[in-house]
Amino acid sequence: MSLLAIETVGPATSVQDAGRHGAQRYGLTTSGAMDRMSLAVANALVGQPIGAAAIEIGPFGVSFRAHGGAVRVALAGAIRSMKVGARPVEVNETVFVGEGQTLALGPARSGMFSYLGAEGGIAGEPVYGSLSVSARAGLGSPYPRPLRSNDELIVGTADAALPERRLKIAPHEFGPIRVVLGPQDDAMTTQAVALFLDVDWLVSPKSDRMGYRLEGPVLDHADGFNIVSDGTAPGSIQVPGNGQPLVLLADRGTTGGYPKIATVITADLSRLSQTPAGGRVRFVTVQIEEAQAEARRFVAMLASIPSRVEALVRDVPSGETLFSANLAGRAVNALDPQTWQDAHGRDEARS
Amino acid sequence: MTKSYPRLTVSGDSALALEFGDSIDPVLNDQVLALDAAIARARIAGVVETVPTYRSLLVHYEPTVIGFAKLGELITEIAARGVATLRKGHRWRVPVVYGGAFGIDLEEVAQRHGMTPDEIVARHSGGDYRVYMLGFLPGYTYLGGLDPKIATPRRHDPRLETPAGTIGIGGIQAGIQCLAAPSGWHLLGRTPMRTYHPRRDPMFLIEPGDSVTFFPIPVSEWEALDRAAEAGELVAEAVDP
Numbered sequence: 001m002s003l004l005a006i007e008t009v010g011p012a013t014s015v016q017d018a019g020r021h022g023a024q025r026y027g028l029t030t031s032g033a034m035d036r037m038s039l040a041v042a043n044a045l046v047g048q049p050i051g052a053a054a055i056e057i058g059p060f061g062v063s064f065r066a067h068g069g070a071v072r073v074a075l076a077g078a079i080r081s082m083k084v085g086a087r088p089v090e091v092n093e094t095v096f097v098g099e100g101q102t103l104a105l106g107p108a109r110s111g112m113f114s115y116l117g118a119e120g121g122i123a124g125e126p127v128y129g130s131l132s133v134s135a136r137a138g139l140g141s142p143y144p145r146p147l148r149s150n151d152e153l154i155v156g157t158a159d160a161a162l163p164e165r166r167l168k169i170a171p172h173e174f175g176p177i178r179v180v181l182g183p184q185d186d187a188m189t190t191q192a193v194a195l196f197l198d199v200d201w202l203v204s205p206k207s208d209r210m211g212y213r214l215e216g217p218v219l220d221h222a223d224g225f226n227i228v229s230d231g232t233a234p235g236s237i238q239v240p241g242n243g244q245p246l247v248l249l250a251d252r253g254t255t256g257g258y259p260k261i262a263t264v265i266t267a268d269l270s271r272l273s274q275t276p277a278g279g280r281v282r283f284v285t286v287q288i289e290e291a292q293a294e295a296r297r298f299v300a301m302l303a304s305i306p307s308r309v310e311a312l313v314r315d316v317p318s319g320e321t322l323f324s325a326n327l328a329g330r331a332v333n334a335l336d337p338q339t340w341q342d343a344h345g346r347d348e349a350r351s
Numbered sequence: 352m353t354k355s356y357p358r359l360t361v362s363g364d365s366a367l368a369l370e371f372g373d374s375i376d377p378v379l380n381d382q383v384l385a386l387d388a389a390i391a392r393a394r395i396a397g398v399v400e401t402v403p404t405y406r407s408l409l410v411h412y413e414p415t416v417i418g419f420a421k422l423g424e425l426i427t428e429i430a431a432r433g434v435a436t437l438r439k440g441h442r443w444r445v446p447v448v449y450g451g452a453f454g455i456d457l458e459e460v461a462q463r464h465g466m467t468p469d470e471i472v473a474r475h476s477g478g479d480y481r482v483y484m485l486g487f488l489p490g491y492t493y494l495g496g497l498d499p500k501i502a503t504p505r506r507h508d509p510r511l512e513t514p515a516g517t518i519g520i521g522g523i524q525a526g527i528q529c530l531a532a533p534s535g536w537h538l539l540g541r542t543p544m545r546t547y548h549p550r551r552d553p554m555f556l557i558e559p560g561d562s563v564t565f566f567p568i569p570v571s572e573w574e575a576l577d578r579a580a581e582a583g584e585l586v587a588e589a590v591d592p
Binding site: 021022023024025026027028127136137138139144179180181182183184227228229230231232233234235236253254255256260263264265266288289291292294295296299 | 360361362363364365366368370373374375399400401402403404405406407408409411414415418419484485486487488489490491493530532547549554555559
């Protein structure tokens, strides 16, 4: 076992997995990763189940240090700079971090959340089958709160001899976010439903894991904004009294008392979650049958991710790498004529 | 707009609800709880969990296993059978420190209704409440049965943070709010009881369909009871029916 110690960290960084099910009837929400697809990628790279616990990293930078042994990690999701010591490394690839070495991640350049998976997984005590942090509920393991400096996570010890791996993954597609209307679109005026689908919504900086607040024209209720409280789903879009939609996400309340105009489809929740504050979102409706067909495709796509991991072969190896590897005993350096003239000469002599 | 019930609604591709009405009514809530129990017995493949609320049951499910049309049909059928052998709920007696720093809105609520704070306490603690649902946050218990004479519309400006254990009223509803949270309700007191405790077995105490009464305790008892509750004791009494 090795330790992954947190050196510096911003807010909104916590251990998350596929979420906690079975106690929504008591008001305990599911929590879990905001971007299930990137969670799956990070886990698949390090050989973990796609829904296993990883470190969900918010938009700020964070740095780690390996203690008590080497670790192997992989980052997926929001694009950001990544270095082991002074050496730049890539997202969507496994990264070996030797004992005592530092892994430093910059702030997100695009997107909101990154996921750092660790070989051997993150050790913890599951509650309702999950290590996910729910700060409000005081749940999550090994820490029932977002991560802080000096926290330590127990992970597997990595073998330096194993080859690194990568996963070629297309970035999230642009385009409208698909919703199924209801369950209470009839609590809104018909003009409000049309307007909801007709404008670009701005993601408010007051958004968080609980929900994304959207800013735009005021949506009018047909007959008051209070309903008798009922259950919510991930992606439920509530319209409270101020007429500004609120998309309920991983840490949502399990029930709510405002009309829900529509629900974001499962297949588009990851993409929506990666829209940063100040970003724009447009909605388009699909029928329930299409939404469920997309959900099935999405789940199948997640399940296929581990089979798409491949051994890492550098496309353009550096001269330094080739020399140090000394592959055939005759690598050349284009900037040093002596190396290639000699090699050329020998080849000619042989032919 | 007239709706006919029960009404099946779509909450996205992974949840559906069956609504029995649109009001807070024990008869509707009984139908919800009966359906909840019947679905648990039916063990339908693909159903992940259910969330009973005042007048509807939300069913979370996996669309990879069962589609909306099929599950909707099954659930509507089960509801139509109307088997209602409801579990007998527990009766909970919940201690409350009313007023002062524990219930900062007690005076104001009393003034609004032209009553003394003691009369508000007597009316609130004299009620026999039904647990309609738990929701929003862990252990947040929504109660019906508030004396209509002390019903008080929600605050215009919700507070961004209210303390754990808050005993509040909002409109005709009463509640036990287990965790610190934002709230637009009026705070009458606090209970040391933890309806939810992440490090206690069981983690949750109260179920929908249970009933609750409150009894005032002096502030001098708070500290000991609060400590006992934090250590995992019930501090409230549960009476089996």
